[in-house]
Amino acid sequence: MLLHHYRFAPDESLFDAETFRSELAGSRSPIAPFKAALRDIQARLDERFRAGADIRDLVHGRAWCIDQLLGIAWALQKWPDDGVALLAVGGYGRGELHPHSDVDLLLLLERNDDGPYREPLTTFVTFLWDIGLDIGHSVRSLDDCAREAEADITVVTNLLESRILAGPEPLRDAMKIRIAPERMWPADRFFEAKWQEQIARHHRFNNSEYHLEPNIKSSPGGLRDIQMIGWVAKRHFGTQRYEDIVANGFMNDAELRILSQGQAFLWQVRYALHMLTNRAEDRLQFDHQRTIAELFGFHDTPERLAVEQFMKRYYRHVTALAGLNDMLLQHFDEAILRKAETLETVPLNERFEIEGGYIQARSRSVFREHPSALLELFLLMAEHPEIEGVRADTIRLIRDHRHQIDDLYRDDARHRRLFMALLRSGGNVARQLRRMNRYGVLGKYLPEFGQAVGLMQHDLFHIYTVDAHTLRLLKFIQRFREPDADEEFPVAAAVMHQLPKLELLWIAGLYHDIGKGRGGDHSILGARDVERFAKHHGLTLRDTRLVSWLVEHHLLMSMVAQKRDITDPDVIRDFARVMGDETRLDYLYVLTVADINATNPSLWNGWRASLLRQLHAETKRALRRGLDNPLDREDWVRETRNEARSLLATVGAELPRVDRLWESLGEDFFLQYAPSEIVWQTMGILAHGDSQLPLILISAPTDDMTDGGNKVFIHTRSVDDLFAATAAAMEQLGLSIHDARIATSSNDWTLNTFIVLDSRGQAIRDAERIEAIRRHLVEELDDPDDYPKIVTRHTPRQLRHFRVPTEVLIEQDPANERTLLELTAPDRPGLLARVGRIFMEQDIALTAAKIATLGERVEDVFFITDKAGLPLTDPERQQRLRERLIEVLDVSG
Numbered sequence: 001m002l003l004h005h006y007r008f009a010p011d012e013s014l015f016d017a018e019t020f021r022s023e024l025a026g027s028r029s030p031i032a033p034f035k036a037a038l039r040d041i042q043a044r045l046d047e048r049f050r051a052g053a054d055i056r057d058l059v060h061g062r063a064w065c066i067d068q069l070l071g072i073a074w075a076l077q078k079w080p081d082d083g084v085a086l087l088a089v090g091g092y093g094r095g096e097l098h099p100h101s102d103v104d105l106l107l108l109l110e111r112n113d114d115g116p117y118r119e120p121l122t123t124f125v126t127f128l129w130d131i132g133l134d135i136g137h138s139v140r141s142l143d144d145c146a147r148e149a150e151a152d153i154t155v156v157t158n159l160l161e162s163r164i165l166a167g168p169e170p171l172r173d174a175m176k177i178r179i180a181p182e183r184m185w186p187a188d189r190f191f192e193a194k195w196q197e198q199i200a201r202h203h204r205f206n207n208s209e210y211h212l213e214p215n216i217k218s219s220p221g222g223l224r225d226i227q228m229i230g231w232v233a234k235r236h237f238g239t240q241r242y243e244d245i246v247a248n249g250f251m252n253d254a255e256l257r258i259l260s261q262g263q264a265f266l267w268q269v270r271y272a273l274h275m276l277t278n279r280a281e282d283r284l285q286f287d288h289q290r291t292i293a294e295l296f297g298f299h300d301t302p303e304r305l306a307v308e309q310f311m312k313r314y315y316r317h318v319t320a321l322a323g324l325n326d327m328l329l330q331h332f333d334e335a336i337l338r339k340a341e342t343l344e345t346v347p348l349n350e351r352f353e354i355e356g357g358y359i360q361a362r363s364r365s366v367f368r369e370h371p372s373a374l375l376e377l378f379l380l381m382a383e384h385p386e387i388e389g390v391r392a393d394t395i396r397l398i399r400d401h402r403h404q405i406d407d408l409y410r411d412d413a414r415h416r417r418l419f420m421a422l423l424r425s426g427g428n429v430a431r432q433l434r435r436m437n438r439y440g441v442l443g444k445y446l447p448e449f450g451q452a453v454g455l456m457q458h459d460l461f462h463i464y465t466v467d468a469h470t471l472r473l474l475k476f477i478q479r480f481r482e483p484d485a486d487e488e489f490p491v492a493a494a495v496m497h498q499l500p501k502l503e504l505l506w507i508a509g510l511y512h513d514i515g516k517g518r519g520g521d522h523s524i525l526g527a528r529d530v531e532r533f534a535k536h537h538g539l540t541l542r543d544t545r546l547v548s549w550l551v552e553h554h555l556l557m558s559m560v561a562q563k564r565d566i567t568d569p570d571v572i573r574d575f576a577r578v579m580g581d582e583t584r585l586d587y588l589y590v591l592t593v594a595d596i597n598a599t600n601p602s603l604w605n606g607w608r609a610s611l612l613r614q615l616h617a618e619t620k621r622a623l624r625r626g627l628d629n630p631l632d633r634e635d636w637v638r639e640t641r642n643e644a645r646s647l648l649a650t651v652g653a654e655l656p657r658v659d660r661l662w663e664s665l666g667e668d669f670f671l672q673y674a675p676s677e678i679v680w681q682t683m684g685i686l687a688h689g690d691s692q693l694p695l696i697l698i699s700a701p702t703d704d705m706t707d708g709g710n711k712v713f714i715h716t717r718s719v720d721d722l723f724a725a726t727a728a729a730m731e732q733l734g735l736s737i738h739d740a741r742i743a744t745s746s747n748d749w750t751l752n753t754f755i756v757l758d759s760r761g762q763a764i765r766d767a768e769r770i771e772a773i774r775r776h777l778v779e780e781l782d783d784p785d786d787y788p789k790i791v792t793r794h795t796p797r798q799l800r801h802f803r804v805p806t807e808v809l810i811e812q813d814p815a816n817e818r819t820l821l822e823l824t825a826p827d828r829p830g831l832l833a834r835v836g837r838i839f840m841e842q843d844i845a846l847t848a849a850k851i852a853t854l855g856e857r858v859e860d861v862f863f864i865t866d867k868a869g870l871p872l873t874d875p876e877r878q879q880r881l882r883e884r885l886i887e888v889l890d891v892s893g
Contacts, residue, residue, distance in 0.1 A: 015041055015065040021072065030076060034069060034131035041065045042099060046275055050295075055267045063088075063097040066133075067165055070105075073127060074166035077120045083110040084117050085167025090136070093161035094230075098267070099274035100281075103128075105137040106162060108171055112141045134280070142171075146178040149185070153193040156185050157231055187236040191336050195329060198228055209318040210468035216266050216273070217282040221318030223270070225325040226263050232332050250331055252396070255324055262321040268296070269314065284314070303519045308456050315454035315465050323438050327399075331392035348380055359384075360391040367401035371409060374398065375418040375445070378436055382427030390435070398439045405444035416537045419445065423503035430474035433510070437471060448514050448529050455517045463600050466513050472598035473509050473591075480590060491613050492593045495586045504543055507533065508550035508591055527552035550587055553578070557592040561611040562852045563822065563861045566618065567672045567741075569636050570815045575615070576622040585623065589616045605761040607709045607738045637670040644675040648682060657686055664745045672741050672848075673753075681713050681751070688715070694781045696774045700767065709738060709763045710770065714752040716781065718744045723846050724836025725787035726752065729780040733773055734759045737832055740849035806889040808882040812871055813863065818847055819872040821862045821881075825889045831858060834888055842881050843867050 015037065024033050045058050067088070074086055087093070090104035097103065107121055114121070121139060128135050140148065149156035159179055164172045181187055202220045205211060209221035217223045233245045242259060245251040251259075272292045273281045281288075293310035300306045343356035351366050351373050352359055359381060366373050377398070381387045390398070409415055423429055436442035443450025452466040464472060477496075479485055485493035499505060507530060515525025527548045534544035556578065564571045579585040592612060597604045641662070648658055661682065662669075670678065680697065688695040694716035714726065723742060730737055739755040758764055764773070780786070809822040825831065832851070839846055839862075848863040865871055872878055 011061060011064070014044055014061055015068055017068050017072070020068075024072070030073075031127075031130050034073070037069060038132055045099070049271055049275065055264050055271060058271065059096050059098060059267055062099070063092060063095045066092070066097060066103055069133075070103075070128075071166050073124065073131075076127075077124050079120055079167075080116045082168045083171075084108065084121070085169075085171040086165045087162045087172055088165050089158045089162045091161075093158070093163050095163075096267075098271050098280075100134065100279050101274070102134050102136040102280065104158070105135055105165075106159070107137060107139045108145070108167075108175060109139065109141040110171055110174075112143055114139065114141070142175055142178055145175050146184070149179045153185070153190070153197065156190070157194070160231065160234055181235060185235070187232075188336050190235045191232050191332055194228060194231055195333070198225070198329075208464075208468065209322050210315060210464045212463040213283055213285045214314070214318070215282050216269055216284055219318070221262075221320075221322035221325070223263070223266050225321055226259060226266075229259070229325060229328050232329070232336075236332065236336060250335070251328060252400075254400070255328075255396075258320050258324050262317045262324075265313070265317045272296075304517055308517075311456040312454040312465075315456065319438075319454065323440075326438070327392050327395045330389070330395070334392055348384070352377060352380055354384070354387060355391065357386070357388040358391040359387050359389075360394045361397055364393075364397065367397055367404070371401070371404045372412075372414050372418060374402065374405065374441060375415055375422070378432040378441075379418055379422045379425060381435070382422055382425040382429060382432045385427060390439075395439060398441065402440050402444050405441065410445060410536075415445075420503065420537050423506045426502075428478055429506050430471070430478040433474055433506075434471050437467060443467075446510070446533070449510065451518075452514055452516065464598070466516050469598050470510060470513055473512070473594045474506065476594035476597045477505060477509055477590065480594070489593060491616060492590050495590055498586060499590070500583065501543065504539075504547050504550075505587060505590060508547050508554070508587070509594065511547070511551050512554040512591065512595065523552050523555060546584065546587065549584065550591060553588065554591055554595060557588050557612065557615065558596060561615045562608070563850055563859070565816075565848055565850075565863065566611065566615050568816060569633055569671070572615075572618045572622050573627075576619045577627055579619060579623065582620055582623050585616065585619055602761060605709070605757060606763055607755055607757060610709075633667070633671065637667050640670040640673075640675055640678070644670075644678040644682070647675055647679045651679070651683070653683065653686070658682055661685060664747045664749075665751065666743075666746060668743055669751060672743065677711070677753075681715070681753075684713065685715055694778055696777045696781075698770050698774050700765065700770060709755045709757045712754045712756055712773075712777070714750060714754075714777070714781070716750055718748045718750045719784040719787075721784065721787040721836070721840050722750060722752070722781070724833050724840060725781060726754070726777070727832035727836050729777055730754070730756060731833065733776060735773070736761070736851075737849075738851050740846070740851065742846045742848055806886045808885050810872070810878045810882060812873070814871075816863070817869075817871055818863050818865050819878075821864055823858070823860045823862065823885065823889075825858055825860075825885075827858050831889070832860075835860075835862070835885070838881070838884050838888060839864070842877075842884065844872070844881070845869065 020033065020037055024030055027033050041062065045062055049055070049058055070086065085108045087106040087108055088095075088104065089106045091097070091101055092104045107117075107125075109117060125135070125137055128137075145155075145159060149159055156179055159175065162172060162175070177183075179185070181190070185193070201218055201224065205215065205219045207220060209219055211219055215222060229245075230242070233239050233242075233250070237244060237248055239245060239248070242251070242256055246253060246256055269284065269292060270282065272295055273284065273288055276288060276291055276295075284292075289311060290307045293306040296310060298306035298309045301309075338356065341356070346354040347362075348354060348359070351362060351370055353362050354360075359377060361367070361373070361377075363369075370376075377390070377394075381390075422432060433442060436445070437449075437453070443453050449467065449470075452470070455466040456462075462469065480489055480492045480496045485496075496502075511526050511530035511533065513522060513526065514529055515522035515527075518525055530551045531544055531548040534547055539547070556575075560566065560571070560575050564575075566572065576585075579588070589612065593604075593609075596608060645655065645658065649655060673681070680699065684695060684697045694714060697711075697713040697715075699711040699713075712730075714722075716722070723740070727737060735756040735758060737754050737756055739753075741751075741753045743751040745751060756764075764770055806826070807824040811820050811822075813820045823835070836846075838844075843866060845865045845867055846862060847865060850861040852859045872881070
């Protein structure tokens with residue numbers, strides 16, 4: 001496997017130079033034969049690619065063909081002397097060319113005066129563009145090369161990869177002498193600069209190889225990471241082959257196989273991307289993922305889509321490459337940057353010591369003689385937070401001996417105790433589990449976790465593989481333990497300190513999604529797996545039941561908060577019954593907050609935080625009252641009303657006017673709103689007086705309301721289309737609706753409240769913008785005759801890549817005498833306005849709504865009745881409503 005230079009045997013079936021020269025001699029213009037040759041070469045390469053040819057032959061083969069064409073083109077020009085040479089640099093210098101890779105060229109001049117060469121150089125470069133060759137070129141003298149290489153690490157890197165195509169070879173040799181390590185960029189400076197370059201590049205991709213649409217070249221574990229190893233090895237060892245790194249003891253044969261196989265796979269993907277897009281494309285976008293999966297022979301199965309199988313292979317390769325890159329660069333760091341340092345050594349025990357802040361094995365035979373040390377090492381790191389990491393030689397020893405972790409190893413009581421000691425250590429358990437995963441130990445010790453490594457769900461909601469999501473969840477749990485966590489996660493941070501056994505949370509987190517990809521309900525499958533783990537690791541029956549319950553119900557709290565009316569006492573009572581006690585509630589709350597944050601960075605916002613906070617608080621209140629002594633609706637109304645009335649009295653409100661107003665509002669008003677909200681709305685209505693304009697109140701985030709967003713309260717005459725017009729007007733303002741409570745007073749006035757966020761999922765804090773929104777809504781909603789025009793107006797929003805079939809579930813909510821409609825549909829412009837129009841057509845009244853956007857789809861819940869306020873019980877009417885929603889929403893937006 002070659003580092004930079006390549007040897008490719010001439011292949012006349014790809015390009016016959018003699019035949020081409022004959023065609024060229026008989027042509028009136030050289031451009032047409034060159035263009036035809038390029039087309040024919042690419043067509044033959046593509047045909048071989050589709051037939052399954054070795055990708056290395058194709059990538060190197062295209063470079064060889066371009067070499068031949070450039071050599072012939074060079075000979076067509078008249079050069080004044082031997083003072084100029086044509087060099088391949090960059091990827092082309094390595095002999096690698098994908099279908100649309102740039103052909104990087106250096107036109108190297110012996111002297112600084114380019115005058116004699118200016119005309120032929122211009123003619124030559126223009127000719128290459130005319131024949132359709134995508135070139136990147138520079139013209140430099142030997143002095144230029146030395147000066148620019150000294151100033152720029154990317155220039156010296158490019159020149160390292162140079163090879164001669166035409167012209168005098170001694171000119172390239174002279175350039176190599178100018179940029180040699182003894183003159184500039186010695187190995188230590190070069191390595192440090194390239195390492196910092198990689199750190200910055202990885203940071204642009206969030207230091208994760210698990211991107212939704214990864215860049216196969218620049219993401220961690222991508223082709224750049226492979227090239228990085230080659231660059232450093234070439235500068236340090238002067239080597240031309242990866243095998244030479246093995247000979248120097250910096251890489252072993254197994255690691256060379258990982259490198260070779262990973263590069264071949266990524267080359268296959270890159271070639272396919274270039275071929276399919278007809279451009280130099282390195283982003284593995286959604287639509288390309290599907291097409292390449294089919295091209296590579298993957299097929300859908302009942303358990304997993306073809307694209308998910310393909311991406312699983314992709315993630316496994318890049319994970320292995322990222323780990324290898326980490327280990328080798330650390331090895332280079334120790335050998336190059338720290339070679340002259342005298343490092344302090346601190347013994348930990350007879351098996352491990354700390355050297356220079358990194359833990360290392362005291363003997364190369366430690367894992368063979370003491371297999372338990374494969375787990376002990378991570379326990380020691382958890383117990384000693386001063387340890388920065390694992391030394392490269394010890395990482396290699398771990399990788400070489402992890403095969404010892406088999407069924408007998410897992411059944412050994414000593415090993416089970418070590419793993420549980422890690423979970424109970426009190427240290428940064430999440431960091432050690434991530435390290436165990438990176439070094440391939442976690443998936444060996446927990447085979448069910450190993451099955452989830454690289455498992456991707458192909459949607460915009462789950463943007464990480466199952467293993468990456470799980471480890472992110474554990475990282476958030478650790479985040480809740482940190483001193484400053486109460487600023488961002490006040491409830492989770494407070495609850496964390498009350499949990500009696502933190503190890504149970506680590507276990508539930510590890511197993512919550514482990515059942516995915518196996519068919520069936522992953523929560524049930526995971527609950528069975530974690531129960532086996534718990535029994536195997538000696539947990540008590542009570543703790544076993546708790547972790548199993550947490551895994552089985554890990555989606556419940558989020559679902560209830562986002563899809564049920566948590567202002568309804570019956571909903572709270574039913575949820576509290578499932579919880580059973582405050583301990584389960586607290587564990588589930590922390591797990592839920594971590595799960596949402598780890599699923600997709602865009603999901604966690606103030607609104608979702610407020611929903612979970614409210615559900616947690618109300619359920620804890622219900623549990624403390626006792627499940628046999630629930631707070632009924634009358635008690636809830638009475639307590640809320642009394643508290644709101646006391647608050648109004650303290651601010652000097654006219655209580656007789658308040659009482660008269662409240663008489664027309666009904667009980668639901670006091671069920672749906674907290675006392676502080678009721679005060680805010682009541683004062684607004686009284687101050688608005690007899691004005692005929694709609695009353696629009698918008699809360700700022702500084703108000704004494706924990707909504708997690710801006711609350712928009714609308715009080716106006718109840719008319720048809722009001723919800724649809726309001727939704728359309730808000731979408732025009734760039735606002736997303738996350739909750740809607742629709743009510744009508746006994747004298748036919750609306751009491752509609754919406755929770756809205758801006759397009760970034762944030763509450764609006766600018767007072768001027770809030771006032772502008774309020775004025776706009778007043779203007780839009782003051783004339784019901786305008787509502788049809790507002791509803792049909794186009795609302796711009798980025799469309800999604802995925803098509804999600806519309807699903808409609810209709811069921812009854814007998815306790816509240818209404819019907820619950822759950823809608824899953826593609827996210828699209830003006831969705832709520834369209835739904836509102838359909839409700840209008842079908843004579844449906846909306847009483848409340850919960851709006852949730854999950855990646856490419858929405859999962860909305862609407863609480864509806866007919867115009868008379870009765871639930872929709874007629875099956876035929878339900879079917880008409882269902883069919884109409886599907887008909888309208890399944891049409892592309």
